[in-house]
Amino acid sequence: MSRAVRPGERRGYFGPYGGQFVPETLMAPLAELAAAWRKARRDPEFQREFRGYLRDLVGRPTPLYFARRLSAAIGGARIFLKREDLCHTGAHKINNSLGQILLARRMGKRRVIAETGAGQHGVATAAMAAAFEMECVIYMGRVDMERQALNVYRMREFGAEVVPVTAGQQTLKEAISEAMRDWVTNVRTTHYVLGTVFGAYPYPDLVRDFQSVIGREARRQCFKQAGRLPDRVVACVGGGSNAMGLFSGFLEDPGVALIGVEAGGRRIAPGEHAARFAGGKLGVLQGARTLVLQDEEGQILPTHSVSAGLDYAAVGPEHVWLRDQGRATYHFVTDEEAVNAFDGLCRLEGILPALESAHAVAYVLREGSKWKPEDVVIVNLSGRGDKDLQLVMDWKARHARSGEASSS
Numbered sequence: 001m002s003r004a005v006r007p008g009e010r011r012g013y014f015g016p017y018g019g020q021f022v023p024e025t026l027m028a029p030l031a032e033l034a035a036a037w038r039k040a041r042r043d044p045e046f047q048r049e050f051r052g053y054l055r056d057l058v059g060r061p062t063p064l065y066f067a068r069r070l071s072a073a074i075g076g077a078r079i080f081l082k083r084e085d086l087c088h089t090g091a092h093k094i095n096n097s098l099g100q101i102l103l104a105r106r107m108g109k110r111r112v113i114a115e116t117g118a119g120q121h122g123v124a125t126a127a128m129a130a131a132f133e134m135e136c137v138i139y140m141g142r143v144d145m146e147r148q149a150l151n152v153y154r155m156r157e158f159g160a161e162v163v164p165v166t167a168g169q170q171t172l173k174e175a176i177s178e179a180m181r182d183w184v185t186n187v188r189t190t191h192y193v194l195g196t197v198f199g200a201y202p203y204p205d206l207v208r209d210f211q212s213v214i215g216r217e218a219r220r221q222c223f224k225q226a227g228r229l230p231d232r233v234v235a236c237v238g239g240g241s242n243a244m245g246l247f248s249g250f251l252e253d254p255g256v257a258l259i260g261v262e263a264g265g266r267r268i269a270p271g272e273h274a275a276r277f278a279g280g281k282l283g284v285l286q287g288a289r290t291l292v293l294q295d296e297e298g299q300i301l302p303t304h305s306v307s308a309g310l311d312y313a314a315v316g317p318e319h320v321w322l323r324d325q326g327r328a329t330y331h332f333v334t335d336e337e338a339v340n341a342f343d344g345l346c347r348l349e350g351i352l353p354a355l356e357s358a359h360a361v362a363y364v365l366r367e368g369s370k371w372k373p374e375d376v377v378i379v380n381l382s383g384r385g386d387k388d389l390q391l392v393m394d395w396k397a398r399h400a401r402s403g404e405a406s407s408s
Contacts, residue, residue, distance in 0.1 A: 012201030014321030020200040021284045026180075029187040034202040036107050041209065046102065053098055054213060057131065058088050060095075062214075064221035064378070069348040070361075074368025077375040078226065081351070082218050082246065084382050089154075091354065091383030092214060092242045094124035097193055099210035101128045104191035111135040111186065114193040115179040117144050117172035117238070118309030118356060119151025120383050121195035126160035136160040139178040141170040144308045147391050169302055172238075172312045176286050196239025197316035200287030204316055208244040215249020218378055226376045232257035235380035236359040237330065238274075238309050240316035242382035247328065257329070260319060261363045263305035264332035270295070271302040275332040276315040277323065283314075290317040306335035306395055307355035307388075337362040339395055342385060354383035355391070 012018055020030060040046040054060040063086065067079045084092035097114075104112055112134050116122030122138040129136035138155050142164045145152050155162050168174040176199075183192040197204045197211075222230050233250055235243035237260035250256040265273030270293075273279065280291035283298060293301045293313040305311040322328035333341075338355055341362035345353050353361060360379050371377070385392075 014318045015324060017288070017290050017317035017320045018201060018204060019289050020287065021289065022200045022287050023184060025184045025187065026200070029183070030200055030202070032107065033191075033206070036103055037202055037206050040103055040106060046106070050099055050102060053102070054095065058094050058098060059086060060213065061217045061221070062086050064218060064225060066225065067349050070345065070364070073344075073348055074365060075371070076373035077368055077371040077377055079364060079368070080222065080225070080230070080376070080378045081381045082214060082378055084214065084242065084380060085351070085353065085357070085384035089120065089124045089127050090386065091120035091124065092211060092245060092380075093121040093195060093383075094128065095213055095245070096195065096207050096210040096241060097121065097124035097128045100191065100193045100206070101125070101132050101134065104134070104193070105132055107191065109189060109191040111137075111190045112193050113137045113139065113179050113182050113190055114195060115139050115172065115175040116195065117141070117175065117311060118307065118354070119144070119148040119155070119387060120309065120354070122160070122162070123151050123154045123158070125193045126155040126158035129160065130158045137182065138162045139165055139175040139182070141165045141172060141175050143170040144172065144175070148308055148387055151387050171303070171308065173286070173300065180286065196241040197244045197318060198239040198286070198288060198290070198314065204288070204318055207241050208248060208318065211241050211245030212248040214242070214245035214380065215247060218246060219249040222376065222378060228376065229253055229256055230376040230378045231255070232259055232375070233378045233380070234259045234261065234360045234363055236261050236310060236356045236382060237315060237319060238263070238312050238356065240319045242380050244316065244318060246378070246380045247322070251327070258322065258327060259363070260328060260330040261359045262330060262332040263307060263310035263359060264334045265304040265306075266335060268332070272304050273332070274303040274305045274311050274313070276313070277330040278332050280315070285314045288314070288317050290314050291320050306338055306391070307359065309354070309356040310359065331363055333359050333362040333366065335395070337366065339392060341365055342388070342392060351381070352385040353381055354385045355388045357382045358385070
């Protein structure tokens, strides 16, 4: 289930990235979590239980769908969509939330906390907390609560307390900080269900492991449906959990290109985007050493994306290591390209993607004409877009007004 530590690597690090940069108070619970996770991943009973709930509650395996019209629109390369949008609660996030809540129960913790940006991790955690009779508190930036109001309501319907965070930009970074403050105060009774492949060890490894079901399924399905491995796999990258989930199935296959797509926002300028590979510097943020959007003094820069789930100043450390090794490449698309891809997938395939996933689709629409007709490409459709409809409507209205103003 987990990638073994290779010779020369330090546990908790990917090359120079990762680590545990946290208050002393959190070192003991992180050690407890790492030990519980190592034991659980070797325990056949835990694995049977996890797989059973993935099947019967989450709805796995999710399909690998041949996107016939999308393929034709880009010029003929065979595009397959890994349909994580069909998971219970509407995104890949539930794979990790389920795994961590089973782990929390194993550790005797009856209260869970989580951060959320787009709301899908919060919804998944709230749903799993309800299913396993746990108290649940979700921290969410007030800006994200406003642009993802439907998901806030869903979390509260599942019985979770949703705490608005009003510090800083009032988005995902601040929500993580508040969740960490809660955990410091309540480490004996509380497990922090971190939602992505970020933070202090063991979270980047643990979350990747719980999401690796995506890559394992996609690999088997691609052999069955296309008769071979894909030429490339594509996924959006915020913290990077859906991408690492997909990439993990193909890491040892050098012929499969791993492609991550970040949020280029309005443009690549300070405060206008969330593309860490385009504008980040090595730094430490919220427990890990990685690429961070920061100024020359190390102060965290504001970020922007039309997608709340990609609007974060840092990226998971394993992604940076994969980039350094030449194993993965990272690109960005703009807000406008993502919204156009959102519309495009709706009209070509009758599938409503999350704005996060639309960034990956936008990359395919932009680059696909360069690919060979016989190429096989898997795109991770990490979530569905119901949550984003009002946001897209508002974005289009603003741009229509600005277009009218500039033409008058």
